[in-house]
Amino acid sequence: xxxxxxxxxxxxxxxxxxxxxxxxxxxxxxxxxxxxxxxxxxxxxxxxxxxxxxxxxxxxxxxxxxxxxxxxxxxxxxxxxxxxxxxxxxxxxxxxxxxxxxxxxxxxxxxxxxxxxxxxxxxxxxxxxxxxxxxxxxxxxxxxxxxxxxxxxxx
Numbered sequence: 612x613x614x615x616x617x618x619x620x621x622x623x624x625x626x627x628x629x630x631x632x633x634x635x636x637x638x639x640x641x642x643x644x645x646x647x648x649x650x651x652x653x654x655x656x657x658x659x660x661x662x663x664x665x666x667x668x669x670x671x672x673x674x675x676x677x678x679x680x681x682x683x684x685x686x687x688x689x690x691x692x693x694x695x696x697x698x699x700x701x702x703x704x705x706x707x708x709x710x711x712x713x714x715x716x717x718x719x720x721x722x723x724x725x726x727x728x729x730x731x732x733x734x735x736x737x738x739x740x741x742x743x744x745x746x747x748x749x750x751x752x753x754x755x756x757x758x759x760x761x762x763x764x765x766x
Contacts, residue, residue: 639710642710643655643710646708651706652674652706652707652708653705653706653707653708654708654710655708655709655710655711656707657673657707657709657715659707660673660705660706660707661735661737663705664705664733664734664735665735667705668735669703669704669705669735670703670704670705670732670733670734670735670740671704671705671706671707671731671732671733671734671735672701672704672705672706672707672730672731672732672765673707673709673720673730673731673732673733674706674707674708674709674728674729674730675709675712675715675720675722675726675728675729675730675731675744676708676709676710676728694758696758696762697758697761697762697765700762700765700766701765704732704765712724719733719737719739721742722742722744723744726744728744729742729743729744730742730743730744730761730764730765731743732764732765741764741765743760743761743764743765
């Protein structure tokens with residue numbers, strides 16, 4: 612009887628865990644809804660970003676972010692929630708958030724494709740002003756990518 616109880620409990624925990632885990636599609640939909648609700652970012656539309664940048668004569672701040680990846684969640688949340696030390700600098704840019712790099716011009720966006728977070732500063736004519744986002748180790752990256760570092764990069 613005790614063995615039956617343990618097996619049943621283990622299966623219940625396993626089924627509950629599987630049902631609570633979000634799929635990539637669910638994470639993307641949630642991210643899109645959150646980002647679009649603020650109106651602060653252009654979501655996953657680089658060409659619209661270039662068009663808006665030309666019209667406004669502002670440079671672009673393009674964030675490449677792999678949504679399912681959990682490694683850069685904290686940095687991403689600080690960026691998306693408009694960190695108060697970073698926001699005045701970001702306001703000077705047309706902000707574009709790309710969550711898919713399918714079809715991305717890799718001659719323009721040159722970075723370590725093993726990363727889940729990268730930032731580019733570009734002119735509307737597609738001149739790259741700078742890049743941000745690297746890591747010296749897979750699990751020890753907090754000193755490499757930070758809001759403080761990003762602020763210094765876009766100043």
